[in-house]
Amino acid sequence: MNADHVWYVSYGSNMNASRLACYLQGGRPPGARVSYPGARDHTPPVADAAVMLPGRLFFAGTSSVWGDGMGFYDPDCQGPTPGRA
Secondary structure, eight states, X not given: OOTTOOOOOEEGGGGOXXXXXXXXXXXXXXXXXXXXXXXXXXXXXXXXXXXXXXXXXXXESOOTTTSSOEEEEETTSSOOEEEEO
């Protein structure tokens, strides 16, 4: 394993590649109320893979960024939850 790489695993709306690009490079994803400054390292992913996470995705509360419910992941609940790594 290369120590220079990190696996980022997401679920729900964060599986969207263009949204991840806004988090890395900076910008405002469609529908967001805020702009993100971007990461210190703007390098895009070198690979991605579909994964199934043990656990369940659920929605609760209200996001100050999106205005709708926030997604939460509970690894202890019966799943699986589709994700992207």
